[in-house]
Amino acid sequence: MSEMVEAAIKALSAKLSGGFDGVAKFVIRGEGSIMLDSDGVRAGDEEAEVTLTADADVFRAILEGDMNATSAFMQGKLSVDGNMGLAMKVGSVLA
Template sequence: MSEVVKGAVAALQQKLDGGFDGTAKFVIEDEGSIIIDDSGVREGDDDADVTLTADTETFQSILDGDLNPTTAFMTGKLSVDGDMGAAMKLGGLLS
């Protein structure tokens, strides 16, 4: 597991604190993937209701609270594939 993914898993566990129902995948370009589901947050590449893809810098900015996920999506820095409702709910939890 890359250090970026390891740090992101830990940060997401703290931010979400079991508050997301559904399955989401974050793809951090050139680093790996993270799965969020009813069992928690972990590295993985399973199928998900929604997949969010960003580069390392964008993903870190979202986690740090420096970049709103909706703004990242609207400016093309974050791509979303799948259930937009789940993406919006997840974005609200990360903001």
Template sequence: MSDVINKAVEALAGKMDGGFDGSVKFVIEGEGAIMVDGDGVRAGDDEAECTMTADTETFEAILSGDLNPTSAFMTGKLSVDGDMGTAMKLGSVLS
């Protein structure tokens, strides 16, 4: 597993304040995938209600708070496939 994925799992887990009742997969291009669901945050490539895809730089900027996920989506840096409501729920949990 890549260092980027390991660090992202740690960072996301630290931002999760309580439970999340959906399932989202973050795909970091060239690195792998991260699952966020009711069980927490982990490296994995399972089925999810929503899949978000970005490059490493965009994902790290979102995690650090330097880039708003909505802005990333609107500018084409973040793609969302699946249930947009679930994506928005996760965005509010991480903010």
């Protein structure tokens, strides 16, 4: 597991203390994948209701609050595949 994925898991776990209602996956290009579900946050590459994909720099900026997930999506820096409603819910967790 890459340092980026480990750091992202810690940051997301702090924002998502009670688990997540749904199954979402973050794919960080060149680094790995992170799953969010009712059990919390972990490294993994399983089936998900929504998959969000971004480069490491974009993902880091979103996690650190320097970039809004919706803005990243609108600018083509974050791609979303699957349930858009759940993607918006993920975005609100990141805010």
